[in-house]
Amino acid sequence: MKLPSLNLQILLAAIIGVLVGMYFHTLGTEHQLVKVGLYTAGLAGTLFIDLLKMILIPLVFCSISVGIANLRAHQQMHRVWVTTLIYFTATMMIAISLGLLAANYFKPGSGLHITMFADAMQGFEAKQLPLPEFFAQFLHGLFMNPFEALAKGNVLAVVMFALILGVALVVGGDRFKHLHRLLQEALDITMLIVRWVMYLAPLGIMALLIRLIAVQDVMMLSMLGKFVAVVVGVTLLHGVAVLPLVLYVVTRKSPWWLFHGSREALLTAFATSSSSATLPVTMRCVTQRLHVKPDIAGFVVPLGATINMDGTALYEAIAALFIANLVGVELSFVQQLIVFLTAMIAAMGAPGIPSAGMVTMVMVLQSVGLPAEAIAILLPIDRLLDTLRTTVNVQGDIVGSLVVQKLTLDAPSKVVVAS
Numbered sequence: 001m002k003l004p005s006l007n008l009q010i011l012l013a014a015i016i017g018v019l020v021g022m023y024f025h026t027l028g029t030e031h032q033l034v035k036v037g038l039y040t041a042g043l044a045g046t047l048f049i050d051l052l053k054m055i056l057i058p059l060v061f062c063s064i065s066v067g068i069a070n071l072r073a074h075q076q077m078h079r080v081w082v083t084t085l086i087y088f089t090a091t092m093m094i095a096i097s098l099g100l101l102a103a104n105y106f107k108p109g110s111g112l113h114i115t116m117f118a119d120a121m122q123g124f125e126a127k128q129l130p131l132p133e134f135f136a137q138f139l140h141g142l143f144m145n146p147f148e149a150l151a152k153g154n155v156l157a158v159v160m161f162a163l164i165l166g167v168a169l170v171v172g173g174d175r176f177k178h179l180h181r182l183l184q185e186a187l188d189i190t191m192l193i194v195r196w197v198m199y200l201a202p203l204g205i206m207a208l209l210i211r212l213i214a215v216q217d218v219m220m221l222s223m224l225g226k227f228v229a230v231v232v233g234v235t236l237l238h239g240v241a242v243l244p245l246v247l248y249v250v251t252r253k254s255p256w257w258l259f260h261g262s263r264e265a266l267l268t269a270f271a272t273s274s275s276s277a278t279l280p281v282t283m284r285c286v287t288q289r290l291h292v293k294p295d296i297a298g299f300v301v302p303l304g305a306t307i308n309m310d311g312t313a314l315y316e317a318i319a320a321l322f323i324a325n326l327v328g329v330e331l332s333f334v335q336q337l338i339v340f341l342t343a344m345i346a347a348m349g350a351p352g353i354p355s356a357g358m359v360t361m362v363m364v365l366q367s368v369g370l371p372a373e374a375i376a377i378l379l380p381i382d383r384l385l386d387t388l389r390t391t392v393n394v395q396g397d398i399v400g401s402l403v404v405q406k407l408t409l410d411a412p413s414k415v416v417v418a419s
Helices: 006-027 032-073 077-106 114-121 131-142 146-152 155-214 218-223 225-251 255-272 275-289 294-307 310-326 333-349 356-367 372-377 379-418
Strands: none
Touching: 006 032, 006 155, 006 255, 032 077, 032 155, 032 255, 032 275, 032 294, 077 225, 077 294, 077 310, 077 333, 077 379, 131 155, 146 155, 155 255, 155 275, 155 294, 155 379, 218 225, 225 255, 225 310, 225 379, 255 275, 255 379, 275 294, 275 379, 294 379, 310 333, 310 356, 310 372, 310 379, 333 356, 356 372, 372 379
């Protein structure tokens, strides 16, 4: 008997996970069956995420260094760099603009009072992180001992060292061809391990979704219903309309083709809430299902998982205006412009881990004088919203790899054929 494709297995597992999670939620977390089920789901989900994290650092290091070295062979490295950064910046600006427009129109939080959430804020201490200190820490985190970065799993520092190593391989040329080949073989074997890990993806995603749905605070969701609806609506608008439209305009590929080819990565991102943990799955989808050249994917996708955060930037912009409405502060156009710029910077500096947006959200609030302690209000619902914004973050990286390939490598090849 032939098993369904892995893509279909993951989709079915996600549906089962949501249904079981809803059933557990109706029973309550004190029910014995729910306790056993959540414990088992916790073990399976943690195992899946740990396996993805195990392969993450070798994948990032090898894919970026090899990708840059191979791009130089095509004389396209400069175009890929520039096109990638323009795409990342443009899509994040669109996402933040949509968030601010929606928050100004719907005004979430305007009907509530911050005194209603006094219990949530009591005892919560937000780490003060002014913008200059954030910049200093961000720059300090870019360059560190590469062995320490590899050992600690510091993705941003690993990305920077891999970029520098890739450029060094280009400059060195044939002198370092053995190291280049060694890294290429390491990348190949890493992708083989990713393929093995993916056999557990249906079980892992189902387990993670069971836990996510079963423990949600429905009362808090209903109290913050308008805010949740605005965030979900605008995030879906960006993911379902804006990014597919950008893809279609540049590549003429349909949204259905995109979602069908990237479904494994999007479901994994939704279940794990981590663009970094999803990176091995994203690389597999981009190279094997969407047919992006490994040279392009190896550069764009790991870099995007580090600095391209459309969903996070959008969320932080809406959340800042939500808290302003909650405390009765009317933000001027200049203050909202500050929120725009700070949200972009904060999202780029946010680590690709669950609820990373909460870490940098404090900086966005402080930039316009809003109380940092107010993010305690968002914590009970952040895990659920994080799933959606992480999915859009990953989708942005996938679309970016396709757009960059079309605008760089594809165009010259067509000229050669025509001649």
